Amino acid sequence: MLNVDMGGGDRLALAVLAQYRMATTEQMHLVVAPGVRIEQTRRRLAKLREEGLVDRITLPQAGRTRAWFATRYGADVASEWPELRHWQPSKLVGDRTAARLRAGHALTVTETGLAFLQDARRRGDVCRPLDWIPEVHHSLGSGEAVIPDALLFYRRSHDDGEGGVMLRAFVEVDRATMGPERLAAKIAAYARLHTYTPVPVARPRPAFHQEPAVEDWRRRYPVFPRLLFVLDGTGPAGITNRITALHAATQQPAAAGILRAIPILAAPLTDLLREGPSAHVWRPAHNPDQHVSWMH
Numbered sequence: 001m002l003n004v005d006m007g008g009g010d011r012l013a014l015a016v017l018a019q020y021r022m023a024t025t026e027q028m029h030l031v032v033a034p035g036v037r038i039e040q041t042r043r044r045l046a047k048l049r050e051e052g053l054v055d056r057i058t059l060p061q062a063g064r065t066r067a068w069f070a071t072r073y074g075a076d077v078a079s080e081w082p083e084l085r086h087w088q089p090s091k092l093v094g095d096r097t098a099a100r101l102r103a104g105h106a107l108t109v110t111e112t113g114l115a116f117l118q119d120a121r122r123r124g125d126v127c128r129p130l131d132w133i134p135e136v137h138h139s140l141g142s143g144e145a146v147i148p149d150a151l152l153f154y155r156r157s158h159d160d161g162e163g164g165v166m167l168r169a170f171v172e173v174d175r176a177t178m179g180p181e182r183l184a185a186k187i188a189a190y191a192r193l194h195t196y197t198p199v200p201v202a203r204p205r206p207a208f209h210q211e212p213a214v215e216d217w218r219r220r221y222p223v224f225p226r227l228l229f230v231l232d233g234t235g236p237a238g239i240t241n242r243i244t245a246l247h248a249a250t251q252q253p254a255a256a257g258i259l260r261a262i263p264i265l266a267a268p269l270t271d272l273l274r275e276g277p278s279a280h281v282w283r284p285a286h287n288p289d290q291h292v293s294w295m296h
Helices: 008-020 026-030 038-050 072-078 095-124 180-196 236-248 253-261 269-275
Strands: 056-061 067-071 132-134 138-139 144-146 152-158 167-174 226-231 264-268
Touching: 008 038, 008 056, 008 072, 008 095, 008 144, 026 038, 026 067, 026 095, 056 072, 056 095, 067 072, 067 095, 095 132, 095 144, 095 152, 095 167, 095 269, 132 236, 138 226, 144 167, 144 180, 167 180, 180 236, 180 253, 226 236, 226 269, 236 253, 236 264, 264 269
Parallel strands: 167 226, 226 264
Antiparallel strands: 056 067, 132 152, 138 144, 152 167
């Protein structure tokens, strides 16, 4: 076997930028190459930029932090790879103005994903960089859809190191840019997704040939992913108001089915960054006086 680097590090860096939408230099370093000096990550990003695969903007309000994103060419290249076979690029991928306007939310979503990734590394669990997938489209029919800020795949290891449990989560990152009621309305949207069964478009067949209709999410997941709300951009009073609104949404009859199926949890991003997502920092929407781990 040839002992050469076939661009594996460059490939992972481009795949992460394409899938994550945006990341700062430090975030990229911690996601793809935490074991080397950050100068190596800077050189890799500069090389990819010279090749036209990625671009960057400077955020003056954040100490002139550089935020990186894939260009249209970079997205086209990455979309051919099997590890991104289900990934759909944004319509405005590579647009610098669009990148600047979405930077605040996109970088917060990346920071949230990084928190789960680092927590898995500390715990000996399995959560790789491409196990955090922003903006996965889930149809509700009639042109409507649920698009979580991210879909998380995470394998929790057993204490004996054998096997493990696969966990999946829809993650909504809220920066307090919408009112508490609009945030809470997302629970109803996920409740619809939980029960949505598409109507097949086909010629009628005899009843004994018909297969039973199943919920659309079962085509992707063996179990419905749990729902996590990560709250940022507001103080303790704002966090409390948002969790109160989420609690009120769980009391609606439409939410009964999804509450029986999965945990719906909320936590401040500051707690995730300080204590780690696996800590008991999550509050169940139906019982916000409790504090639990998202893995419970």
